[in-house]
Amino acid sequence: MHQPVILITGASRGIGAATALLAAERGCAVCVNYVRNRDAAEAVVNAIVVGGGKAIAVAADVAVESDVVKLFETVDTKLGTLTALVNNAGILETQMRLEQMDAARLQRIFATNVVGSFICAREAVKRMSTSLGGNGGAIVNLSSVASRLGGAGEYIDYASSKGAIDTMTIGLAKELADQGIRVNAVRPGVIYTDIHASGGEAGRVDRVKDAIPMRRGGRADEVAQAIMWLLSDQASYSTGSFLDVAGGR
Template sequence: MNRTLVTGGTRGIGAATALRLARDGHDLVLGYTRDDRAAEETRLAVEDAGAHCVLVRTDLTEPEGVDRLFECAGDLTGVVNNAGATLHLGPLAETPPDVVAATVDLNLTAALLVARAAVRALGTSYGGSGGVLVNVSSGAATLGSPGEYVQYAAAKAGVDALTVGLAQEVAGEGIRVVGVAPGIVRTTIHADAGEPGRVERVGPLVPLGRAGEPHEVADAISWLMSDEASYVTGTTLRVAGGR
């Protein structure tokens, strides 16, 4: 039986991924930091899909929070390293230093700590049975996001480097490390950063002419975690409508 941990697993792309994996036969452990109502709604949806679900509320920007999450998770076969946020919209010169630091802490440092813990949970030399780590990056990592959130793009570029390097480092541990890079997707990340209408503004500029939906990213993650992708590691799949 597959047992997968999804960080940021109760809203947006994380919630869609949890539901898709539940339908694929995974039991779920969902990490989150706030919004108990959304967490409970996601848990019920996952259980309605036939999976067992554990919720763990914790702060991944604290090393102790990462440790607690994995302690609660138990034995795992996969990890989706998804938690992240843009936190702010605007030019870098107009972004407060504490926001820059918080963005890097959440989107890169926490992702590194989750990846570290995932290797210790999955790696055969640590007593694990191997598995898959999916790092959720962003199309911003290669576009740079000028005028919007350069600091977020830089952090996500670090996540792409993490995927490449760690995949080679842990191939002998029975772990595949892969990434997915969403483009503009219809989630609350935009409203949370201060622009609720960003999807409507940016979506039509994508070559496919629209924003993506969370389930479209979840479908890519599902494939990357499946045996159909058994020879895929060290690469990031772009799910960005051609942008």
Template sequence: MSTTRPVSPVTLVTGGSRGIGAATCVRLAGAGHDVALSYVRDAEAAERTAEAVRAAGARCVTVRADTAEEADVDRLFDVAAERLGPVTGLVNNAGVSGPLGRLADADTDVLRRVLDVNVLGALLCCRRAAQVMTPRGTGAIVNVSSAAATLGSPGDYVHYAASKAALDALTVGLAKELGPDGIRVNAVAPGITDTDMHAAMGAPDRAAQAAPGIPLRRPGAPDEIAAAIAWLLSPDASYTTGTVLRVAGGR
């Protein structure tokens, strides 16, 4: 009787220590994925997520990496491959917004950081994923965009919305480029979701306060966004590519 462990998908989730990223890691573990997750600062949160992934029966490795840095991205993919096996899936979840406010009041350093992480970081990760997936003729990428990409987010973070619109363009273009190589590229565009991101922006009650303006009259939960991401990575979405799936409660 063979005791060989079945080969599991290996999915890399950037910004996987908290919020949507953490929920995605646990959801994917339940679906049979081994998971590599990156984090920038909170090692304890990353390890809590890793423990939840392992409790779900999957393998997990955590890697401190700033996705805006090319060397960190290369190391992230290398460690994932060395510890878990070839990366078959990528979730570009790492993102920053900076404080809420009008563009006229935004610091240049904030604008640069938002573009570096949300756009350059996603490009670097997508490029490396394409390099490792193309020779195998299979793979799936999910970019975590935002409903802000089409709403514009005036008065809150126009710069963040612009960065997510760039991510949507990346998704559509890369899907067409990599489709012939057997690689699917999609995005999920969450609406306002109940995570600690709002506290980091200086508005901890923002999700609850936004509820009256959402047709479903509530913010989303991280697990609801994770479910959409997991579906796009799954065989059930085998004919889905170049799609930005809006999960925004009707906004």
């Protein structure tokens, strides 16, 4: 039996890195995609290799279509037949209200968070769809509970981009249900990762944790467990589903 091959976008840190490590632990060959931080991506790969696993780090900006095409071609060549995609790459920018936002910011957010996820899914479908000669597979999209809560006063653009991911998950799951591909999403709540610093508030989790029913922030590995369950055969009858990993929010 061939080794499962998983591509995780934005896997040099946070949830992506935790998922890469867990996937390798469970026997997958892993592509660790990153945009700029090569050292961080290589550190994830090295941790996997030291543990006896197989992994590669590949630079690609998911907002650039040609980068995405090359990313998937590299996986084909170096790891083999793709069996799973985790659309994890996502960005947010400095917290602000809508009246302060310009179109360039919105285009950056949507180019990475929405268009990037669509193009990555397209390339995965081309390789996995049984109607196109593939062997099937699974896609997990990283949404956010912000898609339900709205991100008011901080980043409604990010929240809206995740709303688009929710809709894409539902539609693509139906489109691919008879082609051997399951499509699901995980919606994390506030998780201890570096993304909050991108929003200008590195300590955001600790500020808001008392408003969470469980009274704590989540860990990246807790989200990774949910992602890997949805990718596994244990979730074989689940598609178009959402797993909220948000402490009750």
